[in-house]
Amino acid sequence: MQYEGNIFRPPSEAASILLQVTTGCSHNKCTFCRMYKEQPFKIKSDEKILQDILFAAQYCKNQKRLFLCDGDVLSLSHKRLSAILKLIRKHLPWTTRVGVYANTKSIYNKSVEQLSELRDLGLKIAYMGLETGDDQTLQAINKGANAQRMIEMGQKIRKAGIKLSVTVLLGIAGKQRSSIHAVETGRVLTAIDPEFVGALSLMLVPGTPLYQEHRQGLFSLPEPLEMLEEIKIMLQNTSLTEGYFHANHASNYLPIKARLPDDKAATLKLIENALQGRVGLKPEYLRGL
Template sequence: MHLEGMVIRPPSEADSILLQVTLGCSHNKCTFCGTYRGKRFNIKKDEVIFEDIEFARKYCRRQTRLFLCDGDALIIPMRRLVPILERIRDRLPWVERVGGYANTKSIKMKTDEELALLHDLGIKIAYMGLESGDDKVLEAIRKGADAATMIAMGKKLKKAGIKLSVTVLLGLGGRKGSLDHARETGRVLTAMDPDFVGALSLMLIPGTELFDQYENGEFELPGPREMLTELGAMIAATNLTNGLFHANHASNYLPVRARLPRDKEKTLELISLALDGKIALTPEHMRAL
């Protein structure tokens, strides 16, 4: 496989074939993210992508899922993305699901009909970084879209039959904006009604703008109890049809996995017990990105 630089994927794609079709992120301006800072965004050449598909045909026959890397595969124009998906379908017929990251820009560039076609060609799930439902936070982190756009693009993916997995970041509103960030994020999640929500806790990365803001005293990072309070407020404000809300990433202080609305009250009780000191939180040295 021709994998260049650091390659990341969602936890749920741990056993997937990783096919790198783009380098970097088409946005790459978020103040908290340092993942693709060393990569200039571009789409890889078809011959390289097709060579990697042939490699997967020989050596990845036990993996039934495939993930399109890097940061935003959906940005690829249809004239190139369709042949890639057709090649995956023809050469890797055992692959049951293709997934990839998507942002509002790339979703907006595709028509409803084009997204439906991509679904038919194998893209069954898209991972979207909401981060926050609070417009003030979204502007501060230079996300490139407001909450209304996030909602509209999330619904657009779901309309095409593509499952929607949304990531949010606890702590991104800082100490003063913590509860507003939580409640507004819950409001937006309710409006989007994703199939999956993954809540991560903010970990500041040296070299990013947000880290510099923290060092300069311009941003206050909430502590463990504040993060947990924020998580409770977010879940309380989130009403999903039948979505899975999980906060069991290694960055989190308390592992949570809840099917909403079924498990909402039980989960809020769990968080309350942790805040009362009756359940131990993950120590700092065991947290990781």
């Protein structure tokens, strides 16, 4: 595989074939993120993409899933993305699912019919970073969309039959708006009703604008127990028809794997026990991005 720069993928795609179609991120302005700061956004040539697909055809026959890297492959034109998916189907017929990162702009620029066509060509899951449902915080972190646009685009991709995994960030609103962030995020998640929710805990990364705000005393990161209180309020305000709410990323203090609505009460009880000190939290040295 001809990878350029650092490769990022969702935790659930750890065992997938990683096919790099673009480099960097088409937005690349979020104040908390440093993933693609040194990597300009560009689309790789058709020749290189085909070479990597042919490499995977020879050496990746035991991997059933494939993830299209990097930050926003869905921003490709419908014609070009369709062509790539057709090549994957032709040369890697054993793959059962193709995944991709998506943001509100890339979803907006495709019709439901186009998204449905991509689904039929193998695109089965999209990962969208919501981070928060609080409009003030979305603006502060330069996410590029408000809560209503997040809801509309999340509902749109679900209407097309593509499974949706939504990421939220505990602590992203700081201490002052923690409870507002939790309530509003639960509201937006309920409106989108995705198949998967992944909650990560914010870790301030040197070199990001948010890290500098923290250093200057302009942003206060919630303490571990405040993070737990935040996810408790968020979960209380989240209702999914039938979805998974996970907080088992390496950044989290308390691993959570819940299927909603069945596991909601038990999970809230687990969080409360942790808040009361009856369940231990992950130590700082074991946390990571």
